[in-house]
Amino acid sequence: MRFDRSLEVGAVGGHGPIRYRVEQYEPGRRVLFRFTGPPGLNGTHEWRVAPAGDGCRIRHSIDGRTSGAMRLAWPFLFRPLHDALIEDALDKAEGRLTGVPVPARPWSLRVRVLRRLARSRS
Secondary structure, three states: OEEOOOOOOOOEEEEOOEEEEEEEEEOOOEEEEEEEEOOOEEEEEEEEEEEEOOEEEEEEEEEEEEOOOHHHHHHHHHHHHHHHHHHHHHHHHHHHHHOOOOOOOOOOHHHHHHHHHHHHHO
C-alpha cells in the first residue's frame, strides 16, 4: 500500500487498481479504509490489533458490496489476489512480531497466473 502522505485520516492511496481513503486511524490498534476504486467496489477494509493472552491478534475484515462488472471481477480476479496478499502480510507481521521468520507460502497456480497477467498489463 502506498499513500499520498503518512498513515493518517484523510490519506489516499492503495495498491494496484484498488484505491482507498483512510477514514479512521488509531495508531497501533486500528485502521479503517474506504474503497474509492475501482468502480463497483463499495465499502470498507479494516485492520485491527488487539491483545490476546501473551501476544496479540491481528484481524483483517472487508465490509462491502460489489456492483456492475465488479460482481464478476471480485470473485474471479480480485479475491484470489487479495487473499494471497493478506496471507503474505499476516505471515510477515507474525515474523516481525515473533522474531521468527515465517516461510513464504507458495501461491496457487491461479494467483501466479493472475499476478503475471497484472504485471504484463502495467
